[in-house]
Amino acid sequence: MELALRRHADTGEAFIFALNYSGHTVTLHLQRKAVDLLSGNSFEGDVELEPYGVLVLMVTACKE
Numbered sequence: 001m002e003l004a005l006r007r008h009a010d011t012g013e014a015f016i017f018a019l020n021y022s023g024h025t026v027t028l029h030l031q032r033k034a035v036d037l038l039s040g041n042s043f044e045g046d047v048e049l050e051p052y053g054v055l056v057l058m059v060t061a062c063k064e
Contacts, residue, residue, distance in 0.1 A: 001026050020054070
């Protein structure tokens with residue numbers, strides 16, 4: 001399992017790249033709503049990533 005985070009400097013949007021290199025399902029816990037840019041699906045809370053699956057998630061900026 002590999003996770004990488006990239007943040008847009010101007011907008012504050014975060015992009016999370018989740019890559020499951022294993023032959024087993026893994027569970028990710030998202031602390032806020034995210035949209036998978038590959039499928040258009042929205043996720044929040046626990047998300048199962050199938051074996052060898054990929055998610056490219058966009059998380060909107062948090063207002064502080």
